[in-house]
Amino acid sequence: MSIEVRHIHKQFGSFTALNNVSLKFPDGKLTALLGPSGCGKTTLLRIIAGLEHPDAGEILLDQENAVARHVRERKVGFVFQHYALFKHMSVFENIAFGLRIKPRKERPSENAIRERVTRLLELVQLDWIAERKPSALSGGQRQRIALARALAVEPRVLLLDEPFGALDAKVRKELRRWLKRLHEELNITSIFVTHDQEEALEVADEIVVMNQGRVEQTGAPASVYKHPATPFVYGFLGHVNLFQGRLQNGVLKTGDVCLETPGHHQAENEEGTAYVRPHDIDIVRYTPDAQGIVVQLERFHAIGPLAQLELKRKDTDEVIEAVISAERFSQLQLKPFDTLVARPRHLHIFTAGSVS
Numbered sequence: 001m002s003i004e005v006r007h008i009h010k011q012f013g014s015f016t017a018l019n020n021v022s023l024k025f026p027d028g029k030l031t032a033l034l035g036p037s038g039c040g041k042t043t044l045l046r047i048i049a050g051l052e053h054p055d056a057g058e059i060l061l062d063q064e065n066a067v068a069r070h071v072r073e074r075k076v077g078f079v080f081q082h083y084a085l086f087k088h089m090s091v092f093e094n095i096a097f098g099l100r101i102k103p104r105k106e107r108p109s110e111n112a113i114r115e116r117v118t119r120l121l122e123l124v125q126l127d128w129i130a131e132r133k134p135s136a137l138s139g140g141q142r143q144r145i146a147l148a149r150a151l152a153v154e155p156r157v158l159l160l161d162e163p164f165g166a167l168d169a170k171v172r173k174e175l176r177r178w179l180k181r182l183h184e185e186l187n188i189t190s191i192f193v194t195h196d197q198e199e200a201l202e203v204a205d206e207i208v209v210m211n212q213g214r215v216e217q218t219g220a221p222a223s224v225y226k227h228p229a230t231p232f233v234y235g236f237l238g239h240v241n242l243f244q245g246r247l248q249n250g251v252l253k254t255g256d257v258c259l260e261t262p263g264h265h266q267a268e269n270e271e272g273t274a275y276v277r278p279h280d281i282d283i284v285r286y287t288p289d290a291q292g293i294v295v296q297l298e299r300f301h302a303i304g305p306l307a308q309l310e311l312k313r314k315d316t317d318e319v320i321e322a323v324i325s326a327e328r329f330s331q332l333q334l335k336p337f338d339t340l341v342a343r344p345r346h347l348h349i350f351t352a353g354s355v356s
């Protein structure tokens with residue numbers, strides 16, 4: 001089912017939680033709503049589910065206005081961060097619950113219920129714990145059961161609100177891969193709320209980046225990561241170094257250094273900031289004629305395939321973070337307080353007057 005929201009506005013007292021939000025969620029895709037805490041992700045999800053009413057705007061489910069439709073009629077499956085499983089029921093009965101409470105006319109037969117629950121338990125790869133109580137499950141297993149329970153009633157849409165937020169990092173990683181595979185198998189239109197950019201980039205087909213009740217950018221993960229439309233998106237999607245200065249004739253003058261800024265030749269003595277990811281900074285040993293930013297190596301962390309370097313600019317005292325390969329790190333034979341030269345590649349410039 002396709003989902004579209006148009007001009008959604010939601011106010012809590014004087015606080016604007018959603019400000020004119022318009023979005024299309026493609027049919028059969030997994031879309032991540034990504035943004036910092038309090039940006040309105042959950043409120044938007046609850047409005048789509050029908051658990052919350054917008055002050056203004058439309059929700060279209062398969063092009064049909066759903067604002068007046070009750071939660072039950074919207075056929076939405078919901079999975080929350082805190083597994084809301086019934087403690088006194090077995091795993092099997094938890095999954096069967098939504099089917100058993102259907103009105104008699106719509107309720108499947110006992111055999112059909114058994115069959116469907118068994119199939120869902122296989123789907124979430126937990127058929128061997130059907131008779132356990134939720135208290136005897138790990139957090140990750142509980143979330144998989146919560147998902148099976150949401151799927152039992154054959155929803156047209158699946159909404160997941162930070163489903164792995166309460167789990168430890170390792171289980172989180174396993175479960176997001178599992179969710180991606182499961183989604184590829186089911187192809188049910190799904191919206192997934194997270195504040196974890198890595199999670200969104202890895203799992204989603206589409207990303208919606210939100211900030212302060214507004215949509216900052218939408219697109220495929222790779223394209224949003226590669227071409228952030230605003231400084232906020234750039235900063236939110238990973239570590240970033242900022243080089244502030246003045247732009248003129250294709251060059252950004254920052255501190256004592258001039259950095260080439262291809263694509264900004266028209267800029268006429270304008271304030272600008274270059275955004276550069278840590279892995280887009282080359283490091284060379286200092287020589288008096290070396291081009292680049294002269295820095296001092298303050299600290300490093302070199303375990304595994306990458307080495308993280310904390311560098312202090314000699315001209316402005318600002319700190320730069322660089323990430324280089326372990327191979328390059330050992331080639332350079334770095335020691336604390338070495339003087340080096342940092343060379344940013346792939347500068348992304350934002351000026352006060354432009355956001356790209």
Ligand SMILES: Nc1ncnc2c1ncn2[C@@H]1O[C@H](COP(=O)(O)OP(=O)(O)OP(=O)(O)O)[C@@H](O)[C@H]1O
Nearest residue numbers: 012015017035036037038039040041042043044195
């Ligand atoms: N029922 C409510 N009454 C008053 N304020 C609310 C209510 N629900 C949400 N808010 C406020 O609206 C803002 C958006 O909340 P929302 O839960 O949508 O954010 P979020 O992006 O999902 O954040 P998080 O990642 O922390 O869950 C927050 O500042 C929150 O305090």
